[in-house]
Amino acid sequence: MGVKSIYILNKAGGLIFQRDFGDSLSKLDSNDYLVIAGTLHSVHAITTRISPVAGSSGLTVMETPSFSLHIFQSQTGIKFMILTDRQQYGIDSIASRIHHLYSDYVMKNPFYTLEMPIRCEKFDRYLGAYISTVA
């Protein structure tokens, strides 16, 4: 499975959505996920400051021997983190599609409160369907 997990962080770095797809990398409990999200939010900010050249973005990709972690940030401050296996290509269009699904099934749900954990069944369903089509 190309995409292993998706995390969505709100503006303050709080985890508002987490889902594993297929066989996930390792079994973690919900607290672990919160810590990972918070840490990545801080590291993302710090990485703009250690740049040798001015005007750097935050961390966009992290590579390890077994997976790649991509971070995509919307201008509104929410972050989408996508864990994939190393051979996955076309991440930009995957991130764009996830952003679209978010702007449709989360933003347009009037009963969803902004910045809060996402519990939108339609978002889950369409996201799952889309991810399973990604090679």
Added chain:
Amino acid sequence: MIYSFWMYDRHCECIYSRDWHRSAAHEDKEDLQKLIYGSVFSLRNITRKLSDDDAFLSFQTSKYKLHFFESPSNLKLVLITDPMMSDACNALRQIYAGLYVEYVVKNPLSPIEHPRGTGVDNDLFNMGLDSFVRSLQGFA
């Protein structure tokens, strides 16, 4: 373009750093080395939580790429380059094995532990590192 190289020992101290093409003026090198260490340490821990890997290989932003290597003795080597550079893990491994181990570890007169403030101060290592990095593809 290779910007800089940093080395941290297992006590989280920065024991060596070297710049080549740095263009943005970082006023405080102390702060910078701490921020680099913090990022690297956190990302390494996240990698261990998420998978069986011991450490990440590299991360990048829009303007730079940071390559990372950790020896079994918890010595951490960091290389900062432009984002287009391919993985420099092997280069870092060579710096560790071919330069640090050779000139520092095996040198009976050169200290292994570097308490706060004193870094690696070894001419052979300095020169070896400089010429090795300059010889890497994508240096300038």
Added chain:
Amino acid sequence: MSKVRSVGEEVWKHKTDKINSELLTLTYGSIVAQLVADFDHDYAKVNKQLDKMGYNIGLRLIEELLAKTGLPRCQNFRDTAEAVAKVGFKMFMNITPTISNWSVDSKQFSLVFTENPLAEFVELPDKPNARDLWYSNIYAGVIRGALEMVQLQVEAEFVSDAVQDPSLPTEIRVRLVKVLEDEIPPGED
């Protein structure tokens, strides 16, 4: 900035679902009418409520605009005005208000509408203070909410409305209060 205009047109043509405009006009009209009845013809309160509703819409709608257009962060307030008029209004309402009356410090501008789908068939009631009602005040709220999500605190108010006086244009004045510096996401300076 013809590039911005073409982005707006492209998105309108190919990437948005369309609905019957009468349905939108009638639905909005019934909302305003109901609010007027609920607030017992206190038009100031109706204006405020429409602004609030628009604000909540704007907070959410911005994400759709960003997702569908991929527009980068605006470098200055003039760019923002272009994005609001030529992309925002174009893709959601298929209208393109003109930008005019820039203040000297480039912190205020007017959006002038030659057409307004929301108010197509509207005539204000004969009540004495009916002219206090800004019928399309939801626009002001949407602008305010959407821009706040990209760290721009603005005030948006109707200056004149063709519904009230057909001899005047429909004009919204937008004023930049401040840039919310500490909320800008990292790396987007």
